[in-house]
Amino acid sequence: MESTGTVEYEPVSVKAVLSEMKDTAELLIDLSYSAVLLGSDDVASEVLELEAKMDVLQLRARMSLLMACRSTEDAESLAPVLGMVGAAEKISDAAGDIAKVVLEDIGLPDTMRAALPEAVETLVRATVAADSALAGQSLGALNLETETGVRALAIRRQGSWLLNPTRETELHAEDVVLLRGPEDGVSEVYQDATGDPYEPPEPPQGDTQDLERAIDSIVLMKDMGELAVDLAYGAVLFDSEAVAEEVVELEAEVDALQSRFEAWTLRAAADMDDPVSLRGLVHLARSTEVISDAALEISEGVLRGLSTHPVVAEAVRESDEILVRATVAEESDLAGRTIGDVAVKTETGMRIIAIRRPAGESDRTGREGGEWVVSPGPETPLMAGDVLLAKGTRTGGERLDALTGPSGRA
Numbered sequence: 001m002e003s004t005g006t007v008e009y010e011p012v013s014v015k016a017v018l019s020e021m022k023d024t025a026e027l028l029i030d031l032s033y034s035a036v037l038l039g040s041d042d043v044a045s046e047v048l049e050l051e052a053k054m055d056v057l058q059l060r061a062r063m064s065l066l067m068a069c070r071s072t073e074d075a076e077s078l079a080p081v082l083g084m085v086g087a088a089e090k091i092s093d094a095a096g097d098i099a100k101v102v103l104e105d106i107g108l109p110d111t112m113r114a115a116l117p118e119a120v121e122t123l124v125r126a127t128v129a130a131d132s133a134l135a136g137q138s139l140g141a142l143n144l145e146t147e148t149g150v151r152a153l154a155i156r157r158q159g160s161w162l163l164n165p166t167r168e169t170e171l172h173a174e175d176v177v178l179l180r181g182p183e184d185g186v187s188e189v190y191q192d193a194t195g196d197p198y199e200p201p202e203p204p205q206g207d208t209q210d211l212e213r214a215i216d217s218i219v220l221m222k223d224m225g226e227l228a229v230d231l232a233y234g235a236v237l238f239d240s241e242a243v244a245e246e247v248v249e250l251e252a253e254v255d256a257l258q259s260r261f262e263a264w265t266l267r268a269a270a271d272m273d274d275p276v277s278l279r280g281l282v283h284l285a286r287s288t289e290v291i292s293d294a295a296l297e298i299s300e301g302v303l304r305g306l307s308t309h310p311v312v313a314e315a316v317r318e319s320d321e322i323l324v325r326a327t328v329a330e331e332s333d334l335a336g337r338t339i340g341d342v343a344v345k346t347e348t349g350m351r352i353i354a355i356r357r358p359a360g361e362s363d364r365t366g367r368e369g370g371e372w373v374v375s376p377g378p379e380t381p382l383m384a385g386d387v388l389l390a391k392g393t394r395t396g397g398e399r400l401d402a403l404t405g406p407s408g409r410a
Contacts, residue, residue, distance in 0.1 A: 018315035028095035034123040047099035054092035080301025087297035094287040106280040140167030150181035211268035217261040228295035244299040254292040329405025340378025349396035358385030
């Protein structure tokens with residue numbers, strides 16, 4: 001869709017539009033940072049295409065919400081929905097600004113690209129060749145995610161985007177497919193799709209110590225911002241004030257990192273022959289901070305005691321990457337082991353983004369029960385009664401339910 005075209009009201013499902021906006025916003029975050037990592041004008045151009053689409057989606061969402069508001073009760077229940085629409089648009093604009101750092105050749109230190117691979121799962125843009133073995137086959141038949149760990153995030157076909165490809169979705173020749181996963185798997189699938197070998201970017205050498213600290217701050221801001229967005233949608237879906245409060249904490253941490261980033265960047269500029277080359281870094285940090293602000297907007301309704309509108313919860317459930325909540329049963333294989341021991345992401349495809357300990361319990365690190373453990377790592381222990389908040393595919397959600405035991409989803 002053209003961002004400059006005429007947009008008129010048409011009856012649409014608010015739930016469907018919100019779900020598409022959520023999927024598009026999350027995809028934009030992935031694509032924009034991948035464009036920086038790869039130094040790819042092609043991927044950056046895809047970001048701007050999707051940003052234009054998001055502009056249209058948010059206008060249609062606002063029109064539909066205005067048509068639905070007929071009383072003060074409607075205004076109260078729909079106000080948080082408008083907040084979510086605005087937040088998704090902010091994420092889209094921030095992603096577009098990140099893409100322009102690449103497209104407009106704004107200065108960006110090579111060290112930035114050296115640091116990002118650890119924070120960005122490999123994402124590539126592949127055009128399916130006419131003679132590819134993948135052409136004409138469904139994603140279910142190819143079983144890419146199970147066989148290679150690679151997931152097809154989106155497909156662009158003849159100018160239209162398919163953001164939620166299912167097992168039944170067939171790949172066609174000339175489809176532009178966005179693939180994400182481990183580098184080995186991406187390399188294999190990319191070659192099968194295009195016929196050309198995948199060439200990862202060469203990791204450049206580091207720069208000054210102050211600059212490295214500034215870049216480390218951005219990478220950490222990026223990780224926290226993405227986590228904040230995930231938790232914000234989780235807070236809305238499960239109407240959890242405790243999760244929303246974690247979003248507030250993460251947003252405050254990103255603000256603090258922004259201040260440290262500015263100090264280290266100014267120090268680094270004093271030691272550089274061409275400090276203008278740091279402009280791109282400043283743009284990147286500013287856009288990253290906007291993403292965390294948007295996460296706070298998403299969860300604001302929950303924080304202010306406004307009940308989650310049913311249409312919002314349904315939109316989050318029906319989006320591309322879903323959020324699930326599962327409780328670890330006493331007899332589950334997870335109880336008493338670490339996330340790394342069980343290889344939860346490998347076994348299920350789900351990424352655990354937060355854990356709530358049962359009240360009155362504490363883990364081996366001494367953390368009290370009833371609290372949220374945000375962004376757990378491989379060494380984080382799991383205990384019976386833990387409530388896991390995880391993100392991934394619907395199939396992955398079913399696998400996680402089976403792994404956590406008979407108690408299933410909370």
